[in-house]
Amino acid sequence: MIDTKKIGRPRKFDYGTALIKAMSVFWAKGYEGASLRDLTGAMGITGPSLYATYGDKRELYLKAIDHYCEADACAPLVALEEAENIEEALQAFLLEVIHSATDHESGAKGCFLASSVATSIGQVDGVDSRVQAAVVHAEEKIEARFQAEIDKGNLPKHFPAKERASLLFDIRQGYMFRGRVGVDKEKMQNEVSGRVKMLLAC
Amino acid sequence: MIDTKKIGRPRKFDYGTALIKAMSVFWAKGYEGASLRDLTGAMGITGPSLYATYGDKRELYLKAIDHYCEADACAPLVALEEAENIEEALQAFLLEVIHSATDHESGAKGCFLASSVATSIGQVDGVDSRVQAAVVHAEEKIEARFQAEIDKGNLPKHFPAKERASLLFDIRQGYMFRGRVGVDKEKMQNEVSGRVKMLLAC
DNA sequence: TGCTTTATGTATGGATCGTTACATAAATAA
DNA sequence: TTATTTATGTAACGATCCATACATAAAGCA
Numbered sequence: 001m002i003d004t005k006k007i008g009r010p011r012k013f014d015y016g017t018a019l020i021k022a023m024s025v026f027w028a029k030g031y032e033g034a035s036l037r038d039l040t041g042a043m044g045i046t047g048p049s050l051y052a053t054y055g056d057k058r059e060l061y062l063k064a065i066d067h068y069c070e071a072d073a074c075a076p077l078v079a080l081e082e083a084e085n086i087e088e089a090l091q092a093f094l095l096e097v098i099h100s101a102t103d104h105e106s107g108a109k110g111c112f113l114a115s116s117v118a119t120s121i122g123q124v125d126g127v128d129s130r131v132q133a134a135v136v137h138a139e140e141k142i143e144a145r146f147q148a149e150i151d152k153g154n155l156p157k158h159f160p161a162k163e164r165a166s167l168l169f170d171i172r173q174g175y176m177f178r179g180r181v182g183v184d185k186e187k188m189q190n191e192v193s194g195r196v197k198m199l200l201a202c
Numbered sequence: 203m204i205d206t207k208k209i210g211r212p213r214k215f216d217y218g219t220a221l222i223k224a225m226s227v228f229w230a231k232g233y234e235g236a237s238l239r240d241l242t243g244a245m246g247i248t249g250p251s252l253y254a255t256y257g258d259k260r261e262l263y264l265k266a267i268d269h270y271c272e273a274d275a276c277a278p279l280v281a282l283e284e285a286e287n288i289e290e291a292l293q294a295f296l297l298e299v300i301h302s303a304t305d306h307e308s309g310a311k312g313c314f315l316a317s318s319v320a321t322s323i324g325q326v327d328g329v330d331s332r333v334q335a336a337v338v339h340a341e342e343k344i345e346a347r348f349q350a351e352i353d354k355g356n357l358p359k360h361f362p363a364k365e366r367a368s369l370l371f372d373i374r375q376g377y378m379f380r381g382r383v384g385v386d387k388e389k390m391q392n393e394v395s396g397r398v399k400m401l402l403a404c
Numbered sequence: 405t406g407c408t409t410t411a412t413g414t415a416t417g418g419a420t421c422g423t424t425a426c427a428t429a430a431a432t433a434a
Numbered sequence: 435t436t437a438t439t440t441a442t443g444t445a446a447c448g449a450t451c452c453a454t455a456c457a458t459a460a461a462g463c464a
Contacts, residue, residue, distance in 0.1 A: 008410025170376020210440025
């Protein structure tokens with residue numbers, strides 16, 4: 001039931017593609033560091049098109065954050081949920097984190113939320129609640145995976161699911177920061193198996 | 203041998219105090235978000251005084267980063283090194299991290315390097331090397347503390363000092379990010395003792 | 405064919421950005 | 435005192451910032 005026919009002149013660019021380009025600019029340069037010239041240049045559109053389509057700079061920024069939360073941020077969580085057993089799940093989660101921290105297709109390093117958006121917390125209306133929601137959402141997903149393993153009997157009943165979930169999320173932040181700083185990818189990968197064992201120890 | 207007598211009109215403000223004020227502004231607003239108006243206003247000086255004393259905006263920024271690395275960033279490391287035994291050392295380190303992430307005297311939240319400076323990596327000349335050096339320095343200090351305990355026989359010879367050092371640093375990053383986001387301080391403190399046990403487990 | 409609707413490109417608005425001349429003030433040195 | 439040195443405050447510079455007015459172009463609808 002998607003009505004592709006719309007009144008008026010059709011836009012020449014793709015909404016989502018241009019939004020991803022905008023996200024890349026914000027990711028690399030931050031909110032204040034990303035000028036309208038940078039944004040329109042990367043998006044391949046003019047200023048008035050940007051304002052007509054996305055609103056002002058702040059609204060474009062919030063839309064970029066929402067896109068990151070829906071697309072990029074959930075990739076490790078998907079890997080966590082899809083793996084067969086919990087050990088493979090944690091391994092896949094961390095490897096996906098390292099991958100996105102060092103080899104993101106946009107060329108930007110680290111985590112968009114941790115390395116760029118965090119700077120605008122308390123500065124740009126609407127950012128705080130989004131970042132807080134992203135943290136809660138991720139930790140809940142991780143905890144749910146642990147709990148599912150407990151319920152299936154693969155982890156002991158007294159396994160501290162909540163504590164380990166927040167620990168895994170903190171480890172994620174550590175990897176993301178090191179990715180931004182430029183730490184060698186292989187150095188991070190070598191640590192993964194040892195950390196997985198720790199996360200599952202009782 | 204400090205020669206307090208200097209030729210020329212003496213400056214009306216204290217170099218270090220004003221630098222800390224500048225750091226607070228950069229910390230809260232980021233490099234691009236901190237305008238010269240913001241900076242001079244917080245520092246209590248005029249534009250020309252700022253340029254004559256610290257150089258341009260970028261040089262002031264780098265001086266603020268250096269100050270943070272020498273003063274604030276090392277507080278948890280000092281706590282780590284001064285504590286009697288390794289368990290108390292880790293506890294003190296993490297509590298100091300949480301304290302600085304949530305109750306820094308400047309009013310800013312999180313870690314200056316992780317929450318603000320990270321955004322300017324690859325954007326402002328001189329930032330990359332400073333952040334990389336800070337990471338290496340911190341991990342070396344932590345590893346040295348572990349190694350000292352191994353040498354004293356308080357930790358087994360096969361204790362993975364390097365891996366645990368980088369893990370502790372990643373946990374630090376996690377706490378700092380959550381401080382920036384606004385996670386409740388007590389929630390973080392409650393996790394500390396459990397994490398200390400994990401960090402020392404073999 | 406108009407009429408309406410939406411998107412585009414040009415061109416520019418006022419505000420703020422970082423930075424610097426310039427003249428003045430306050431200290432030491434001769 | 436006079437000369438030298440350094441810091442201060444005012445005032446302004448060109449550049450860039452985000453945002454928008456305006457006229458034009460391209461679609462569906464009547």
